[in-house]
Amino acid sequence: RMGQYGLERWPELLASLASAVFFQREGTLVLWHRQDAPEAVRFAGVLARTVNEVPGLPAMQRLDAAGVDAIEPGIGKRFAQGLLLPGEGQLDNRQLLAALLASLQALPNVTMHWHSARAPDEFEPGASERIIDCRGLGARPQWAALRGVRGEVIRVHAPEVNLRRPTRLVHPRYPLYIAPKPDGVFVIGATEIESDDMSPASVRSTLELLSAAYSVHSGFAEARILEIATQCRPSLPDNLPAIRWLKPRVMQVNGLYRHGFLIAPAMLDTAIERLATRTPTLASRFALESE
Ligand SMILES: Cc1cc2nc3c(=O)[nH]c(=O)nc-3n(C[C@H](O)[C@H](O)[C@H](O)COP(=O)(O)OP(=O)(O)OC[C@H]3O[C@@H](n4cnc5c(N)ncnc54)[C@H](O)[C@@H]3O)c2cc1C
Known part of the structure; x- marks a missing residue:
């Protein structure tokens, strides 16, 4: 939960883009089935610590079955308890990428090269030039600690479902979410x-994701x-993002793990500061220093 460091920045960043991007801050609802109650207690503990550490982050609200029903009537009273994380937000990642592309195309002096693999050692930037390497797992030849964490995701059209906000379902192996x-x-x-296997989704994962969604609504x-x-x-070993100088004038931004969209504004501000000054103040808050 990045609070003001991430979500507060999104509206102003989106306003500067060439096309509209769906963004809302209706909070996140967290639910769990009875058998996952111990994991829910652990998760609530993590959230409580985060609220203490990040000033200004709204406190979570504990809900009973009637409370869940009141904010998401589509779910009804099938969950005895839940948590509402007020102020949490979401955006449409595909609209965002389309808007970024349109914005880049509208700028003068921007040249895009598609489907052309690059590596930083192919270039020697001049004194006034900078290279920013954001190749994700493609940067592994220059950043050995990077690893892949496989994720499977399902997109459905469900006109009968009326969830208004992202709903997380506590799960013993990984946090599941349903994002409208x-x-x-x-x-x-x-x-x-834990794998860099890019093969199609497994039956087990598909069953887990779809059953979870059906159990909620x-x-x-x-x-x-x-x-x-x-x-x-x-992902990096501590699952935290990092910014580092590979060599003079070549910056690497990587390790965005599960949270690339959530933390993009914080990474952007940190990277810009690192480019602009030799004495950054933001970096220590978000990024592992490994110059
Ligand atoms: C299933 C799944 C669900 C997710 N859900 C969320 C979510 O709900 N919220 C959230 O915030 N984040 C989510 N994420 C995480 C988010 O997608 C990542 O954190 C983010 O994509 C990382 O961005 P990146 O630009 O650093 O790397 P990438 O998105 O991996 O982009 C790297 C790019 O570099 C290109 N490239 C690689 N090698 C080369 C080369 N040699 N030359 C040129 N180009 C190269 C690649 O083609 C790619 O386009 C999810 C990820 C997955 C897999």
Whole structure:
């Protein structure tokens, strides 16, 4: 939960882009089945510590069955307890990438090269030039500590489901979420498997994700599966993002793990500061220093 360091920055960043991006801060609902109550207690403890550490972050609200029903009537009273994390937000990642592309294309002096693999050692930047290497797992030849963490995610069209905000379901192996997107589309994700295996989603993962969604809202029964996707998250040993200088004038930004969209504004501000000054103040808060 990045609080003001991430979510507060998104609206102003989005306002500067060439096309609209769905963004809302209706909070996140956290639910769990009875058998996962111990994991829910652990998770609530982590959240409580975060609220203490990050000034200004709104406190979580404990809900009973009636409370869950009041904020998400579609779920009804099938969960005895829940947590509401006020102020949590979400954005449409695909709209964001489309808007970034349109914005880049509208700028003068921007040249894009698609489908062309690059490595930093191919270039020797001049005194006024900088290279910023954001190749995710593609940077592994220059950053041996990077590893892939496989994630599977399912996109469905579910017009019978009326969830208004992202809903997380506490799960013993990985945090699951159902994220509403515009036009009755929901993204159900994401598994977390220590592997850089990019093969298609497994039956087990698909069953887990779809069962989780159906257990939260029976309207998913008639949903239509639009897509089942697999990707690997670029991750460092501590699962925290990092910025480092590979050599003079070549900066690497990597290790965004599960949170690339959530923490992008913080990484952006940190990277810009690192480019602009030799005495950064932001970096220590977010990034592992390994110059
Ligand atoms: C299933 C799944 C669900 C996720 N859900 C969320 C979520 O809900 N919220 C959230 O905040 N984050 C989420 N993430 C994490 C997020 O997607 C990542 O943190 C983010 O994509 C990392 O961004 P990146 O730009 O650093 O790396 P990447 O997205 O991996 O991008 C690296 C790019 O570099 C390119 N490249 C690689 N090698 C080369 C080369 N040699 N030359 C040129 N280009 C190269 C690649 O083609 C790629 O386009 C999820 C990830 C997965 C897999």
